[in-house]
Amino acid sequence: MTHPLYGTTAVAGVGLRQFKRGASPLPERSLLVEAILDACLEAGLNPAEVDGFVSYGDDKNEPVRLMGDLGTRRLAWSASVFGGGGGGIAGAFGLAASAIISGQAKAVIVFRALAEGASGRMSAAVMAHHLNDHLLAAGLVSPAQMCAIRAQRLFKHYGVSQSIVEDLVRASYHHARNNPEAVGFGQDFDIAALHTSRWIAEPFRLFDCSRENDGAGALLLVSAEQAQDLAKPPVYLLGCAQGTEAGWGDLLENDADDLYATGGFRPVARDLYRQTGLSPADIDCVQLYENFDAQGVMSLIDHGFCTYENAAEVIRFDNLIAQGGKLPVNTAGGNLAQGFIHGIGLPIEAVRQLRGESANPVSGARTCLLAGGPGAPTVSSAIFANKVL
Amino acid sequence: MNHRLDGADAPYWQSLEAGQLQLPRCASCRRWLWPAGHRCSTCGSIGMVWEERPLRATVYSWTRTWHRFALTEALDLPYVSIVAEIEDCGIRLMGRMDDPSPDDPAIGEAVVGRIDRTRVGDDAIPTIIWSRAA
Numbered sequence: 001m002t003h004p005l006y007g008t009t010a011v012a013g014v015g016l017r018q019f020k021r022g023a024s025p026l027p028e029r030s031l032l033v034e035a036i037l038d039a040c041l042e043a044g045l046n047p048a049e050v051d052g053f054v055s056y057g058d059d060k061n062e063p064v065r066l067m068g069d070l071g072t073r074r075l076a077w078s079a080s081v082f083g084g085g086g087g088g089i090a091g092a093f094g095l096a097a098s099a100i101i102s103g104q105a106k107a108v109i110v111f112r113a114l115a116e117g118a119s120g121r122m123s124a125a126v127m128a129h130h131l132n133d134h135l136l137a138a139g140l141v142s143p144a145q146m147c148a149i150r151a152q153r154l155f156k157h158y159g160v161s162q163s164i165v166e167d168l169v170r171a172s173y174h175h176a177r178n179n180p181e182a183v184g185f186g187q188d189f190d191i192a193a194l195h196t197s198r199w200i201a202e203p204f205r206l207f208d209c210s211r212e213n214d215g216a217g218a219l220l221l222v223s224a225e226q227a228q229d230l231a232k233p234p235v236y237l238l239g240c241a242q243g244t245e246a247g248w249g250d251l252l253e254n255d256a257d258d259l260y261a262t263g264g265f266r267p268v269a270r271d272l273y274r275q276t277g278l279s280p281a282d283i284d285c286v287q288l289y290e291n292f293d294a295q296g297v298m299s300l301i302d303h304g305f306c307t308y309e310n311a312a313e314v315i316r317f318d319n320l321i322a323q324g325g326k327l328p329v330n331t332a333g334g335n336l337a338q339g340f341i342h343g344i345g346l347p348i349e350a351v352r353q354l355r356g357e358s359a360n361p362v363s364g365a366r367t368c369l370l371a372g373g374p375g376a377p378t379v380s381s382a383i384f385a386n387k388v389l
Numbered sequence: 390m391n392h393r394l395d396g397a398d399a400p401y402w403q404s405l406e407a408g409q410l411q412l413p414r415c416a417s418c419r420r421w422l423w424p425a426g427h428r429c430s431t432c433g434s435i436g437m438v439w440e441e442r443p444l445r446a447t448v449y450s451w452t453r454t455w456h457r458f459a460l461t462e463a464l465d466l467p468y469v470s471i472v473a474e475i476e477d478c479g480i481r482l483m484g485r486m487d488d489p490s491p492d493d494p495a496i497g498e499a500v501v502g503r504i505d506r507t508r509v510g511d512d513a514i515p516t517i518i519w520s521r522a523a
Contacts, residue, residue, distance in 0.1 A: 134483050137485075138507075148452040150450070252424045260450075
């Protein structure tokens with residue numbers, strides 16, 4: 001039996017506003033309003049008809065406060081995926097789709113907005129969600145440090161070569177170079193900078209870490225039926241899974257031994273593939289949330305694209321780029337080089353890629369996997385496609 | 390407000406204040422439980438007992454921090470944080486380690502702990518500081 005989420009909803013419009021961190025010309029909520037208006041404009045849908053909103057990662061913009069600017073007539077669904085990090089980003093689409101297929105809303109915006117002036121440093125906000133005296137006493141107060149401790153185990157216990165993160169970083173900057181919206185647009189990234197930039201928390205140096213930007217992103221999700229009547233070609237949601245299972249969670253570093261050096265996606269990937277009937281071989285490109293490059297590697301392993309043992313054979317620059325790679329990853333530049341508004345740029349690139357609008361088009365791409373923030377106590381992933389397979 | 394007085398792990402903090410390490414296990418099936426909670430996930434029993442453990446552990450993983458993150462102002466940079474697997478119970482605790490530089494900490498190496506404090510703002514949180522075992 002086909003899963004209820006399979007191809008029953010679609011993204012009909014996207015909007016993205018991105019600025020340098022701390023340099024937004026508009027207040028945070030105004031950025032969000034602009035991104036939502038852009039998404040509706042693309043779709044040819046009156047923004048007043050949007051009746052649902054979903055976010056993740058402790059976004060502070062409660063949807064009811066957007067009603068005036070958007071002219072919202074009826075707010076029927078407002079919800080957020082629990083969790084302070086980017087783990088919930090893909091789950092937000094499942095939540096939005098649930099509202100639509102159960103008839104509780106018709107046009108749902110999935111969004112994330114962030115401006116330093118309003119929300120502070122994102123890394124500090126994410127960590128504030130988790131901080132306790134155990135962490136403070138150990139001097140572990142940032143996502144970078146928590147992910148660094150997991151990365152050490154990946155490299156030093158499992159023996160994954162640390163040099164493979166270099167290929168992921170190079171591919172990200174390679175894609176960003178062609179993307180006018182990317183922080184890394186037009187720049188030749190010198191990979192030596194990865195090895196010479198200052199230490200943050202070993203094994204991470206500065207360029208192992210994602211950036212933070214001011215900005216907002218919005219994606220309009222409607223029923224597959226309605227999407228066919230709107231202006232843009234529909235990008236269908238084929239499946240979505242979120243959460244965790246026993247052995248992983250908010251456990252003060254007491255996750256199961258065989259899960260410790262993962263991104264936490266094993267149950268989510270398993271359910272996603274089971275739900276859709278697809279496998280890693282069916283995925284034409286990946287938008288991969290990399291808060292830190294090593295966590296991106298873990299996420300690719302968790303989703304079945306490679307193993308600890310053969311990661312170095314798969315995570316190679318020429319295999320990761322849109323121009324001929326078998327596993328094109330982060331074709332707009334990703335969190336490392338496109339910019340980082342808590343990951344919302346990733347699903348937007350998934351949609352653009354599947355419409356053929358990417359700055360780095362993947363020839364013949366039909367499917368795109370969105371992998372949410374790795375290492376969070378609860379994570380999520382989704383698969384999008386430009387036709388229902 | 391001090392969660393060290395009213396949380397499920399209050400006995401842990403009180404034990405450190407008293408100069409020893411106590412960790413919780415299920416009163417019924419004796420399984421070690423961490424983070425401290427209310428009910429054993431294995432046998433379903435309510436209630437736990439706290440038992441003293443020696444300050445001996447192995448390094449499960451580690452990081453050395455060089456960036457001055459907010460809330461770490463009292464710590465000299467760089468400093469080493471570790472996840473320490475406590476001997477004979479498998480519970481992992483986060484703590485700090487006397488930096489053994491130039492040799493990095495090694496996963497699996499034995500460490501011994503002492504109880505000190507970490508100053509964060511006006512607070513001084515009891516902390517296990519680990520050192521490479523002789």
